[in-house]
Amino acid sequence: MSQKPREPETALIWERPEPAPRPKPEPLSRERIVRAALTLADTEGLASVSVRKVAAALDAGPMRLYGYVSTKEELLExxxxxxxxxxxxEGPLRGSWREALRAMAQRTRRAAHAHPWLVDLLVGRIHLGPHALAYLEAALAALDGAPGFETVDAILQAVGTVNAFVIGAIRNEASERSAERESGMTKKEWQHATSPYLERMVATGRFPMLGKVMREATHPSFDVAFDQGLDCILEGLATRLPRRKK
Known part of the structure; x- marks a missing residue:
């Protein structure tokens, strides 16, 4: 008797159906699993997230969760x-191309503040989930047809450049905040503690620019530094746009 051929298994979780609902002992869904994982990551950090711990938070056995997510990597996605x-x-990215890109950058930074673990997952991977694709689509659409962005390559370059700046900025910010927590010192306290050493090094005459930084730099807040850096990026993009003929 010939066997019925097996249906090919969909590789990506976004197209793989969930198991049939089971009302007992407790109904599960990918949405509930993800909400529990988000709460765990937000309160205890990304290292605390595992299929076993999420299952425990849902009062379910780990094997039940594996019917919804096959690996921890899928859970993170x-x-x-x-x-x-x-x-x-939060809605469409409206306004001029500058306003749209600024809004995109600020939304991403706010999300990184709400979910400090996020920055570790924004690099080194392409996110293909439906919401990630919808957000990318919104960013590209906000520039489509704007003066100077007549080609897809120009749009991709602008969005990619702003994204690269944002990820770098929020990673630096996260690193500084993490260092403060681990050392128990604020940024100003750390600078005060290390300044005698730096002053001795500058006094050697080998680091004149570092000496100038110590004497003259204003060291703005994270918010101000982010806005100023974003302004530099947007101004740089503006200089590359074709000039309109008068």
């Missing part, structure tokens, strides 16, 4: 896409 869903829910 679902978490990132849920955050992109929060960004999409």
């Amino acid at each position: 679902l978490m990132v896409d849920a955050v992109y869903g929060e960004l999409v829910a």
Whole structure:
């Protein structure tokens, strides 16, 4: 008797159906699993997230969760896409190309503040979840047809450049905040503690620019530094746009 051929298994979780609902002992869904994982990551950090710990938070056995997510990597992808869903829910990116890119940058930074673990998952991978794709689509569409952005390559370059700046900025910010927590010192306290050493090094005459930084730099707040850096990026993009003929 010939066997019925097996249907090919969909590789990506976004197109793989969930198991049939089971009302007992407790109904599960990918949405509930992701919400529990988000809460765990927000309160205890990304290192605390595992299928076993999420299952415990849901009072379910780990093997039940594996019917919804096959690996921890899939769980992390679902978490990132849920955050992109929060960004999409803020509405379209409106206004001029500058305003749209600024709004995109600020939304991403706010999301990183709400979910400090997010920055570790924004690099080194392409996110293909439906919310991530919707957010990318919104960013590209906001520039489509704007003067100077007549080609897709120009749009991709602008969006990619702003994204690269944002990820770098929020990673630096996260690193500084983490260092403050681990050392128990604020940024100013750390600078005060290390200044005698730096002054001795500058006094050697080998580091004149560092000496100038110590004497003259204003060291703005994270918010101000982010806005100033973003202004530099947007001004740089503006200089590359074709000049309009008078």
